[in-house]
Amino acid sequence: MTRSQPDSPDARNDGERAHVVGIDPGLNRTGYAVMSRPDGKLVLHEAGVVRSTSGRSLAERVAEIGNGLVEVLAEYRPEVLAIEQVFSLTRNPKSALLMAHARGAILMTAVDGGARVVHYTPTQIKKLLTGSGKADKDQVGRVVQAELGLDAPPSPHDVSDACAVAICHLHSHQDSGRRLSA
Template identity: 35%
Template sequence: MRILGVDPALTRTGYGVVDFKKNKLSFLEAGVVTTSSRQAIAERLDKIHAAVMRLASRTKPDVIVIEKLFAHYRHPTTAYLLGQARGVICLVCAEKNIPLIEYAATRVKKAVVGRGLGSKLQVQRMVANILNLNKLPKYTDVTDALALAITHSYDVGLRERKLNFNQKVY
């Protein structure tokens, strides 16, 4: 199963692709899509949408994973701006017919760091460790996206193991 994690934002959208096969996780690629605040909003959203569409066409993920909508933004304007970026990612899922999976931020941290309130740096280090990356990715947007993908692989792994267990018993 190929998993694409995306951390949408107007200025810098992080993404990461991992493969999960036979209970083994492997890193495929990761990066960011950046837009400038000097660009018009329509242009910025179009760039993000087009980049993730191309990425999905090229890497053919089985699922796209994003963070669950959560009101942890103090300013409604920030939430509104972020929502726009999130909207065009959701649209990629619909247009490419790829299931969209959402995890709460605390769930992701728990999966990757072991507890719900890990720091950004802890997430970064654990993601690099889990995926055997040579160095820490520059942006936390990238590690956040990879952390989302890792969380989903754990979920799938757990489901598969439960299935095997059940098959043995009955």
């Protein structure tokens, strides 16, 4: 698992701030971003990628994704886990089914960790962030960079997309700077 922690003295959920974990699910790499919005300002506490080991069985890879996220959820105790929905089964059925396995592990981990799960389509996320549901990954990355005041867009795209999911949720729920009810 690759973790990065931007400097933030208030990284842990102390009950005063509601943390949201944004997830860009994938079987090879699952991007995550832990954010909050105290006083109306977006704060990125941590972002990274949980990787599964190529060549291992599907069950082992799904377990690696779930176990990697258990660490993050235990550390931050988020109120909400916002996750991107699976894309079209008709265009990429094998990819969608493999991603669905990873999503299952992620959803179970979230529920076991006490987080409420909220789903967003890629089009919803892109439209809210960029104004266009057809924005490409670079456009989304630049908006994430601007929203979070970063020097560069988060990398890899899995992390940028996870940040976008969290930002989408925080902008969609004006009460997200306070403790959320389940």
